[in-house]
Amino acid sequence: MTQDTDYDSFAEAYSTENETSLINGFYERPAMIKLAGDVRNRRILDAGCGSGPLTKALRDRGASVTGFDSSEAMISLARKRLGAEADLLTADLGQPLPFAEETFDDVISSLVFHYLQDWLSPLQEIRRVLRPGGRLIMSVNHPILYPWTNPGSDYFKLTKYSDEHTFNGQPAILTYWHRPLHEMTDAFAKAGFQIEVVSEPPFSADAPPELIPPQFEGRESFLSFIFFVLRAK
Template structure:
């Protein structure tokens, strides 16, 4: 996905600022699960252009962030300033942080790009303090069944497979490929990595989005696109 995000980094950054899915649904839900962030050391894993990093910093957190796309990190630096702790790093490699460095790791819409979660979760567990939290959002495992219900045979919920979709991001076409996992495969991976599942959340978009996105709001308000977890490191 590195090359893809480099190609449409500007369009993705602009879309993320005001879109229903990001600005009025995923980001508010993630911030609500983080709760009181004042004074907490938080790692924004897959930080993109930095909107979540900025929101966490505004809430008083001490934030570090990384993304595998250099173009996205460049947008984040432009937003957050030269003193922001931002790095280019790949989730599939060892993370460039010491053991037990963070109170929280936030992985916002990143795990569903990966086939194998085990090494990534092990690294998240390593950089978390004992009792620290992983707050993660991923594609809802039923979303593809809804999205593709009129496009041939219904996908097998229990299979793990890739699927590609095309999105319009601020006037540009972007193709993204995801790994579909059933819920039990996600929870099995979390517990095998040493996490305790504290919260599973299927939130609604924030109410003020109804006037801004009347048609899309109704769909999202009655069927979740994303699934959210709060996981505690043992």
């Protein structure tokens, strides 16, 4: 995907952190797996697969999964996780995808689109490689997140911003694009999708208590990402 965040520079630290972090291991990934449901014998494209944890989870549940990422370092880590026989490649979601039309039953895109300024072209490419009636299951930064953490900012303005993070002790900067909810849904419709599910799920009940920040005690949910299940028309 065409983006300003250089995952190659911190791929291993990011992958290690996200194996068991609250935000990924016990919130985002379980939610995506639940939304995907029964994937046995389905052909799935993991668009922006990173080091492959979701690819593996879907494969373990009986799906035939192809994964791609723009980061060569992430693909290298995914090969270590999934084995040399895994169907993995380096590709950019901002460019035409190297797949024939109507190849996949589902496309999974986990925490990818918030790195992209343009949504319509990638969504149209995903629609092209999906069979009619296929699903796009995706998660992105919740649109309330940026104005919530940046008081005084304009919720309705497409805005580029960066956040500092630490992954497994290594500092990193992630650069995102904030967009309001209506711009997301407009792009879905223009690309040929209809919305089936909008989800703001709780984190997993399996999350170890030591991972729960004090401000979340007594709560089941928090706002970080928003999840969609879209159906190709």
